[in-house]
Amino acid sequence: MTDLTREAASAFVAAAGLELDEVSGTKVVGHIDLSADHHTPWGVVHGGVYTTAVESAASIGASTAVADRGEFAVGVHNGTDFLRARTEGRVDVVAVPIQQGRVQQLWSVVITATDTGKEVARGQVRLQNVPMPGSK
Numbered sequence: 498m499t500d501l502t503r504e505a506a507s508a509f510v511a512a513a514g515l516e517l518d519e520v521s522g523t524k525v526v527g528h529i530d531l532s533a534d535h536h537t538p539w540g541v542v543h544g545g546v547y548t549t550a551v552e553s554a555a556s557i558g559a560s561t562a563v564a565d566r567g568e569f570a571v572g573v574h575n576g577t578d579f580l581r582a583r584t585e586g587r588v589d590v591v592a593v594p595i596q597q598g599r600v601q602q603l604w605s606v607v608i609t610a611t612d613t614g615k616e617v618a619r620g621q622v623r624l625q626n627v628p629m630p631g632s633k
Contacts, residue, residue, distance in 0.1 A: 513549040522562030525554045525592040531585050541582040547608055548577045551620030554592035555604035559624045562597055567632040570624035577620035587611040601625055
């Protein structure tokens with residue numbers, strides 16, 4: 498089984514700060530504690546943090562969904578919209594599939610401010626299911 502802890506993630510993904518709370522092939526739930534470490538030079542959270550969270554959550558869920566077939570999922574398109582600027586605080590990340598096919602999947606990811614309940618960003622990721630290296 499793949500280690501999905503933040504400690505096992507690449508430096509890039511770890512720096513974005515996504516902590517996973519629930520993982521399945523039909524839902525991924527996590528959170529990020531935003532801080533100055535995530536800021537642009539103008540003092541707000543960089544949109545790349547949200548884009549990374551959207552891509553990561555969708556990829557983890559989609560890959561979990563096809564792992565029993567010896568496959569994992571790679572993003573082929575990520576469309577993330579930034580709705581509200583934040584400077585700090587916890588945001589919740591929830592990813593669910595819109596469509597899960599034999600070859601491709603489409604996932605929706607919503608990022609919500611924990612303190613206000615308002616959406617901060619949302620994205621949609623199309624993923625291709627591909628064989629695990631060395632499995633086919």
